[in-house]
């Protein structure tokens with residue numbers, strides 16, 4: 001571990017927001033202010049949200065600024081404390097989340113909805129993210145990683161900091177009971193393969209949906225059944241297959257892909273009184289869920305909920321599960337210089353599991 005004798009902070013910036021262009025640059029290392037710590041970021045996962053922010057694939061009216069440092073799944077080590085900071089200590093291993101800081105006193109924070117905080121800062125979105133070697137972080141908002149975690153286990157914890165927290169919190173926010181069926185769309189993806197593992201660790205049964213090439217990934221993650229989404233001529237047949245495999249429909253459908261079709265199908269994969277959880281955000285102009293007709297929702301008492309990342313407690317719980325071996329991220333290590341290539345591979349849907357940038 002290098003210390004402060006290093007004077008330069010290597011970072012990947014979005015050099016032309018709206019496109020996939022990125023550039024590795026050298027920046028000064030910032031000093032942590034009151035309530036902050038300086039973190040040597042060692043690894044950062046690359047999330048589909050990073051791709052969307054860089055390319056503006058969600059067609060947001062305002063793009064992130066040129067020079068934005070993306071990334072929101074960081075793992076590293078505290079190397080110095082700002083004035084007044086007691087914890088975390090120098091040397092502590094920490095994770096950086098999508099929510100970089102929250103005020104902890106607004107009404108959302110008081111309700112435990114820190115991710116909705118009116119003053120939240122978001123890593124990699126109008127606030128510096130984790131695609132850099134040195135990052136100033138809010139000391140009360142980093143996630144502590146137990147000291148005994150081996151260095152070679154750290155890259156695998158990076159995807160937990162967004163993908164893991166997102167799926168774990170989504171599962172936690174449903175009324176699932178042990179032995180219930182969960183349908184996970186996009187089961188072989190970055191979110192999906194972790195969702196399968198968290199669901200199994202929490203005592204649920206899983207039917208994973210994805211393209212045929214991702215079947216082994218889903219089964220290895222622990223799925224009880226796999227359904228090839230391209231293996232049917234009609235959407236209804238796919239849904240009927242899920243209903244058959246689950247003995248009447250899934251209690252919860254977790255849509256981890258950014259596909260409008262997956263959302264339309266998911267409602268028909270549910271049992272009565274089931275819950276559709278929206279996670280993956282489709283690209284392009286926002287569209288309603290086509291099949292969510294009011295008569296259907298009323299007669300079958302279907303709930304539709306949105307979920308994004310989680311709060312500090314969710315983060316600690318899901319890091320603990322990963323450290324204890326219940327969940328393992330499937331990842332490939334890539335260099336900072338390759339971020340644009342990674343985005344291109346994401347666009348083509350060519351990545352299984354997660355890409356983690358090696359920032360050492």
Ligand SMILES: [Zn+2]
Nearest residue numbers: 047049162163
């Ligand atoms: Zn993310």
Ligand SMILES: [Zn+2]
Nearest residue numbers: 103106109117
């Ligand atoms: Zn707040």
